[in-house]
Amino acid sequence: MDKSFIYDRTIKFRDTDAAGVVYFANGLSICHEAYEASLAASGINLKAFFSGEAIAVPITHASIDFFKPMFCGDRIAISLISTLLSPESFQIDYQLYFDESSTEKKAIAKAITKHTCIDTSTRKRCNLSDDLLKWMEFTQ
Amino acid sequence: MDKSFIYDRTIKFRDTDAAGVVYFANGLSICHEAYEASLAASGINLKAFFSGEAIAVPITHASIDFFKPMFCGDRIAISLISTLLSPESFQIDYQLYFDESSTEKKAIAKAITKHTCIDTSTRKRCNLSDDLLKWMEFTQ
Amino acid sequence: MDKSFIYDRTIKFRDTDAAGVVYFANGLSICHEAYEASLAASGINLKAFFSGEAIAVPITHASIDFFKPMFCGDRIAISLISTLLSPESFQIDYQLYFDESSTEKKAIAKAITKHTCIDTSTRKRCNLSDDLLKWMEFTQ
Amino acid sequence: MDKSFIYDRTIKFRDTDAAGVVYFANGLSICHEAYEASLAASGINLKAFFSGEAIAVPITHASIDFFKPMFCGDRIAISLISTLLSPESFQIDYQLYFDESSTEKKAIAKAITKHTCIDTSTRKRCNLSDDLLKWMEFTQ
Numbered sequence: 139m140d141k142s143f144i145y146d147r148t149i150k151f152r153d154t155d156a157a158g159v160v161y162f163a164n165g166l167s168i169c170h171e172a173y174e175a176s177l178a179a180s181g182i183n184l185k186a187f188f189s190g191e192a193i194a195v196p197i198t199h200a201s202i203d204f205f206k207p208m209f210c211g212d213r214i215a216i217s218l219i220s221t222l223l224s225p226e227s228f229q230i231d232y233q234l235y236f237d238e239s240s241t242e243k244k245a246i247a248k249a250i251t252k253h254t255c256i257d258t259s260t261r262k263r264c265n266l267s268d269d270l271l272k273w274m275e276f277t278q
Numbered sequence: 279m280d281k282s283f284i285y286d287r288t289i290k291f292r293d294t295d296a297a298g299v300v301y302f303a304n305g306l307s308i309c310h311e312a313y314e315a316s317l318a319a320s321g322i323n324l325k326a327f328f329s330g331e332a333i334a335v336p337i338t339h340a341s342i343d344f345f346k347p348m349f350c351g352d353r354i355a356i357s358l359i360s361t362l363l364s365p366e367s368f369q370i371d372y373q374l375y376f377d378e379s380s381t382e383k384k385a386i387a388k389a390i391t392k393h394t395c396i397d398t399s400t401r402k403r404c405n406l407s408d409d410l411l412k413w414m415e416f417t418q
Numbered sequence: 419m420d421k422s423f424i425y426d427r428t429i430k431f432r433d434t435d436a437a438g439v440v441y442f443a444n445g446l447s448i449c450h451e452a453y454e455a456s457l458a459a460s461g462i463n464l465k466a467f468f469s470g471e472a473i474a475v476p477i478t479h480a481s482i483d484f485f486k487p488m489f490c491g492d493r494i495a496i497s498l499i500s501t502l503l504s505p506e507s508f509q510i511d512y513q514l515y516f517d518e519s520s521t522e523k524k525a526i527a528k529a530i531t532k533h534t535c536i537d538t539s540t541r542k543r544c545n546l547s548d549d550l551l552k553w554m555e556f557t558q
Numbered sequence: 559m560d561k562s563f564i565y566d567r568t569i570k571f572r573d574t575d576a577a578g579v580v581y582f583a584n585g586l587s588i589c590h591e592a593y594e595a596s597l598a599a600s601g602i603n604l605k606a607f608f609s610g611e612a613i614a615v616p617i618t619h620a621s622i623d624f625f626k627p628m629f630c631g632d633r634i635a636i637s638l639i640s641t642l643l644s645p646e647s648f649q650i651d652y653q654l655y656f657d658e659s660s661t662e663k664k665a666i667a668k669a670i671t672k673h674t675c676i677d678t679s680t681r682k683r684c685n686l687s688d689d690l691l692k693w694m695e696f697t698q
Contacts, residue, residue, distance in 0.1 A: 211324025
């Protein structure tokens, strides 16, 4: 959890379900927020990026493992590291921790997303843009 | 927008829909996040508060008006002010603005939520707790 | 609840929050589902309609009042009625009930959404399309 | 896709994001809806089950692979099959297809969820309840 990009997040009421803890699919939404924050921190304009003006970067795979429940108000830190899978695709590994004031130092969840770049005019795979390559250096 | 509680928020990809802007119901979820942040800032423990240990504070009414669309990556500020409606209920008024760097200085949305305190053992209305009265001073 | 369009819906786990009942903003999402079902039932192609190919119909106002909590697994019926507000805008009134097998016959929630038609090329207000006028006859 | 439990679902506007297709984490929420529908179809009371009165059945792992994008209004069918992993845990495999009228006959997405039974009084693992064992026969 030292050199990777870190995103701090408080668990919101909206994230929870009737079991009193974070709804499982929202665990992945929280990871996606960390990805968005890392894109912005590397200088990418989120509005242009997510409107798919030139390229789209859909998620082709996602997985998450939960080790501890997360409750409304819990303060967590998400670390993320990116890896190139091919010239057109990359993977992000996320680790979720309770924040520094917690006695729990092990990951409370781990997740993965895989992304493939698509040229929005041809709908075919294309290489990562220069912006994304710069972001990868920032998050490796 | 000067003396009220202010919550800063970036619009997330998850907040948006296929029209490219914030899904209307998520506008209210974002306001609820501002409410949660104000509760925490006034010293309330969110985990205990939202698990409904002693009292529950369900929303009985919510409304929102949109004046401008919000896109993924937009940075907004939400101001909120609370008003006592009765010994058992209160209202929150929210105003959403683009952040200071924007040239748009008018509210981009306004919302209201009304809340009633319920004793979780009897399921009957009850007076606001001391914690909530302190929060009201903090957000009036 | 006799002649208006009726949409049947089971409350999903995803709709709920840590208070054990439907998260307030999801009450409006459920109403929007009823609106989508009524559009499809009147013959409108949802994919084309919501991609905003010719016109977009953003929500400018939404409100909801809750009279009873809704739990995961509850079966509800949503009735909706549309009203023309101007040549460019309309309102939908929703009433939510527990389904016929319930002894509770009063509305458990009521909601309103207001919609304005926008020409997606000029970004200016425009008249309701013929499709929407046909849908209004179907839901009046 | 013949003998397994089938859940029919229309893609809602709320499921989509600014890329115009289903937000990735909502793909898993849609699978969870199919799980809920299968529980109800096997005779389980969803309200009691998801309030965690006797046992809770949290998700410990979830994964999803996307092969085709899903748009608002698309009609899909989700098939699910359950497998016992241990006396205390089970796995569900989901396959998502476009509905019968579509020319696309291959799965558009596949997902997995793993669930572990917890005794809510002791917070320890416990065996599957009789209700869940009956549900497993129903979905094997």
